[in-house]
Amino acid sequence: MLEKALKGGRGYWVWIAFLLIVAATGFFFYLRQLDYGLGITGMSRDVSWGLYIAQFTFLVGVAASAVMLVLPYYLHDYKAFGKITVLGEFLAVSAVIMCVLFIFVDLGQPSRVMNVLLHPSPTSILFWDMIVLSGYLVINIFTGWVILSCNRKEIPPPGWVKPLIYLSIPWAVSIHTVTAFIYAGLPGRSFWLTAIMAPRFLASAFASGPALLIIFCLILKRYGRFDAGEKAIQALSKIVAYALATSIFFVLVELFTAFYSQIPEHARHFQYLFAGLEGHHNLVPWMWTSAGLAFTALAMLIVPQIRRREGWLAVACTAVFVSLWIEKGLGLVITGFIPSPLDAITEYHPTGTEIAITLGVWAIGLMILTLFYKIFISVQNDIEGTRFKNNN
Amino acid sequence: MTTNRREFLKIAGASALTLVAPAILCPAWAKENVITPSRALTAQRWGMAVDPSKCRADCTDCITACHAVHNVPNFGNPKDEIKWIWTEPFASVFPAEDHTYQGQSLQKLRMPVLCNHCTNPPCVRVCPTKATFQRPDGIVMMDYHRCIGCRLCMAACPYGARSMNYREPRPFIAKINPDFPTRTKGVVEKCNFCEERLVKGLLPACVEACKEKALVFGDMENTRSAIRRLIESRFNLRRRANLGTNPQIYYIL
Numbered sequence: 001m002l003e004k005a006l007k008g009g010r011g012y013w014v015w016i017a018f019l020l021i022v023a024a025t026g027f028f029f030y031l032r033q034l035d036y037g038l039g040i041t042g043m044s045r046d047v048s049w050g051l052y053i054a055q056f057t058f059l060v061g062v063a064a065s066a067v068m069l070v071l072p073y074y075l076h077d078y079k080a081f082g083k084i085t086v087l088g089e090f091l092a093v094s095a096v097i098m099c100v101l102f103i104f105v106d107l108g109q110p111s112r113v114m115n116v117l118l119h120p121s122p123t124s125i126l127f128w129d130m131i132v133l134s135g136y137l138v139i140n141i142f143t144g145w146v147i148l149s150c151n152r153k154e155i156p157p158p159g160w161v162k163p164l165i166y167l168s169i170p171w172a173v174s175i176h177t178v179t180a181f182i183y184a185g186l187p188g189r190s191f192w193l194t195a196i197m198a199p200r201f202l203a204s205a206f207a208s209g210p211a212l213l214i215i216f217c218l219i220l221k222r223y224g225r226f227d228a229g230e231k232a233i234q235a236l237s238k239i240v241a242y243a244l245a246t247s248i249f250f251v252l253v254e255l256f257t258a259f260y261s262q263i264p265e266h267a268r269h270f271q272y273l274f275a276g277l278e279g280h281h282n283l284v285p286w287m288w289t290s291a292g293l294a295f296t297a298l299a300m301l302i303v304p305q306i307r308r309r310e311g312w313l314a315v316a317c318t319a320v321f322v323s324l325w326i327e328k329g330l331g332l333v334i335t336g337f338i339p340s341p342l343d344a345i346t347e348y349h350p351t352g353t354e355i356a357i358t359l360g361v362w363a364i365g366l367m368i369l370t371l372f373y374k375i376f377i378s379v380q381n382d383i384e385g386t387r388f389k390n391n392n
Numbered sequence: 393m394t395t396n397r398r399e400f401l402k403i404a405g406a407s408a409l410t411l412v413a414p415a416i417l418c419p420a421w422a423k424e425n426v427i428t429p430s431r432a433l434t435a436q437r438w439g440m441a442v443d444p445s446k447c448r449a450d451c452t453d454c455i456t457a458c459h460a461v462h463n464v465p466n467f468g469n470p471k472d473e474i475k476w477i478w479t480e481p482f483a484s485v486f487p488a489e490d491h492t493y494q495g496q497s498l499q500k501l502r503m504p505v506l507c508n509h510c511t512n513p514p515c516v517r518v519c520p521t522k523a524t525f526q527r528p529d530g531i532v533m534m535d536y537h538r539c540i541g542c543r544l545c546m547a548a549c550p551y552g553a554r555s556m557n558y559r560e561p562r563p564f565i566a567k568i569n570p571d572f573p574t575r576t577k578g579v580v581e582k583c584n585f586c587e588e589r590l591v592k593g594l595l596p597a598c599v600e601a602c603k604e605k606a607l608v609f610g611d612m613e614n615t616r617s618a619i620r621r622l623i624e625s626r627f628n629l630r631r632r633a634n635l636g637t638n639p640q641i642y643y644i645l
Contacts, residue, residue: 037577038541039558044471048546048556108541108556108578115521115540126520126544187514187635188550264487341552341632342484342505346470 001149004378005371011223012374019367026360029353030105038108041354046346047337051330051358052106056099058208058329059365060133060179061201063095065209066140067172068239074165080231083380084217086151087228089144090372091213092172096137098365105357125182132175139168144372152379176201183336191269191336194257200250204324206243210236211320216373218314226377237313241301244320248294251327269335272345280345283335286326293323431593435611437511437530438585439640440599441619441628444503446606447479454504455479457601458583463574465564474555476583477506477598485631485643498645504598504607507532507553507583508631508639515545515554524580530612530640531585541578550632551639554582585609612640 008016033040043050069088072078104110121127143165150157180201183192214236217228258266271277273287297319306312339345350358428434458464458477465474479502483490490499513532515524523538524545546554560577568574572588575581586596594600599607610619619642628642 037557037559039472039577043558045473045555046552048543103542106542108543108580109539109576112521112538112540115523115538119521119523119538121520121522123517124520124544125518126542130520182544183547186518186548187637188632189547336547341550342480343487344484 001145001152001375001379004375007378008374012370015370016367019363019370022363023360023367026357026363029356030360033105033353033357034110038106040351042348042350044346044348046340046344047334047348049106049333049337050348051350051354052102054329054333055358055361056102056106057179057201057333058325059095059099059102060176061205061324061328062209062212063092063099063133063136064172064176064202064205065213066092067169068206068210068236068243069213070165070172071169072235074162075169078235080229080235084213084228084232086144086148086376087216087373088213089140089147090376091209091216091369092140093137093144094365094369094372095209096133096140096175097368098361099133100137101361101364102358105361125178125185129175129178129182132171132178136168136171136175139164139171143168148376148379151383154383173202176205183332188341189336190263190265194254196250196253200247200254201328203243203247203250204328207240207247208321208324208328210243211240211317211324214240214317215314215321218310220373220377224373224377226380233310233313234308237301237307237317240317240320241298241307244294244298244301247324248298268339272338273331273335277339277345280338280347282347282349283331287331290323290326290331293319294327297323429591429593433590433593433595435529436613437611437640438509438590439530439610439612439619439623439642440506440585440596441608441622441642441644442504443606443608443626443644444501445644446604447502447504448604449502451604452479453601453603454598454607457597458586460567461569461586461589461597462572462584463561463565463569464581465561466566467559467564472558474557474561474581476555476581477504479503480505486629488632489629503643505551505553505631506598506641507585508551508637508641509583509585511638511640512636514548514550514637518544518548520544527587531587532582533584533587534579534581536573536575536579536581539579541580543580545580550635550637554580556580 041050041052066085066088069081069085073081073085104113107113116127116130143161146161147157177198180198183189184194184197186192214233217233217236220226221228255270258270261267268277272280273283275281276284297316300306300312300316300319307316334348338347455475455477459466459475462476464476467473482494482498482501482503485503485505509530509532511530513524513526516526516532519525520542521538521540523535523540524532525535526532541556543556546556557575557577557579562568562574565574586594586598589596596607596609599609608619608622610617612620612623614620622644623642626644628644630639630642633639
């Protein structure tokens with residue numbers, strides 16, 4: 001099936017070439033980072049995690065969201081999702097690969113990464129995250145690929161795939177829960193020290209992932225001769241609406257506890273996020289943009305007339321994605337360090353090198369996704385083609 | 393030579409066994425024999441008392457001594473800064489105890505801060521490679537050769553005691569002490585309670601350097617030790633003790 005990725009029109013190759021250039025640029029800057037050290041990034045003694053770990057956290061959510069297709073289709077026999085569950089699984093695969101790459105580029109000593117397996121430490125959540133993420137990657141590659149191969153041959157998938165698919169449902173929840181536990185179990189970081197972290201992660205994941213999938217489906221419909229079907233897209237948009245509402249609710253719940261209790265350790269982080277602290281307000285415009293986009297998108301998704309128009313749906317889904325990327329891919333990680341345990345405020349500015357490497361990893365992920373989707377569409381079109389011939 | 397399937401499987405199986413065998417057998421002869429020299433200072437639980445009221449204003453003797461002995465680089469910027477022991481104002485060390493009517497003497501006081509060598513250290517709990525670990529005598533140690541530089545320990549430490557080598561440290565060390573290893577870029581480091589000196593029978597460098605005797609080092613479990621009697625007789629605070637980390641640096645106030 002792989003050869004199907006090698007046949008494509010001009011637009012396809014221009015897109016691939018573009019991604020290759022961005023990835024190569026990222027790689028070039030990564031070599032510079034490798035040479036100089038992580039000091040080449042904006043990370044500091046006080047803000048010791050930045051863009052990389054934030055992207056990792058956000059993308060774990062995108063990966064976990066595949067379950068929003070798999071669960072309705074396999075547990076509730078919701079037929080409309082039958083055509084696109086594979087798209088969700090491939091999105092999960094490329095998102096997990098991006099997660100792994102973001103962790104990798106964030107390591108000070110990447111050549112020692114295998115120490116995590118050589119000296120397994122069950123008390124470390126990062127160790128468990130490595131296990132659940134690699135497991136999730138394997139499960140999704142297998143199920144996605146096997147189901148697509150069977151579709152191609154027009155035979156039912158082999159029996160052993162079903163248990164694997166059922167396993168992938170709790171597993172998807174586990175990857176984001178474990179990722180939340182990396183943060184939620186640290187005694188000195190009050191911003192993260194909240195039991196609602198894992199539920200909050202899951203809610204925002206189930207909004208951002210399906211929103212991205214809707215955008216991809218609309219792109220494929222327009223440029224890829226593949227129609228996911230009105231029913232599937234509308235069902236997805238309802239999932240996005242509910243998950244987004246839950247996600248907004250969870251953030252408001254956090255704000256209540258922080259500001260009504262007025263415990264400085266808890267309130268000061270949120271103050272920094274939304275109002276600025278002692279003259280430092282780097283993230284304030286970002287967070288209000290995120291909040292504005294989230295509420296606008298929610299309003300758009302709730303009204304059926306707007307949700308049903310594809311153009312507006314695309315706008316709403318883009319707003320959801322951008323809003324949650326800011327919330328999780330920018331605000332959540334950095335603010336945990338501001339103010340520091342010694343009550344110092346150090347702002348974080350990602351450097352050009354850091355941004356180039358980040359874009360490079362995104363480009364690699366999008367490239368893997370493009371190849372997978374290209375194969376998927378070619379297989380689908382082949383099936384339709386033979387059916388068409390047989391009927392005549 | 394042709395190998396049939398059966399032979400191939402035999403060879404493969406035997407090869408696999410040689411790989412696994414050492415792992416199964418090694419505990420029998422690999423039991424670590426810890427040799428403690430007779431002159432070494434030992435304790436059940438090392439701790440330190442700090443009496444900041446004894447500190448001279450602007451004195452940096454403890455910092456200078458520590459950083460010279462341990463090859464701590466000076467990058468000259470706060471972003472990449474590495475520090476094992478340094479001073480902070482009262483309001484930063486004890487944010488919860490600070491208030492508007494606090495006396496000037498306390499507000500202006502700068503206190504030495506360092507790794508608290510917690511009895512229940514979160515950094516050790518979160519480390520994915522056991523590069524940071526706790527000795528039976530309570531010292532929280534770093535293995536610079538195992539650390540992958542993920543910085544989870546920095547996020548976990550509630551005291552900001554850990555520093556990352558954001559760049560190659562060696563060019564920024566004023567004078568390299570050949571008796572202590574330098575670090576590479578990409579690893580985390582922190583105070584080690586001078587374990588390399590304790591084993592030689594010497595007190596930590598900061599304690600030795602302090603002419604005012606503001607730092608007292610000793611065994612917390614020994615009821616007759618100087619530190620134990622000091623802690624029992626004077627009012628003291630520990631940083632963020634409410635977090636359950638059980639820090640072993642005691643501030644006499």
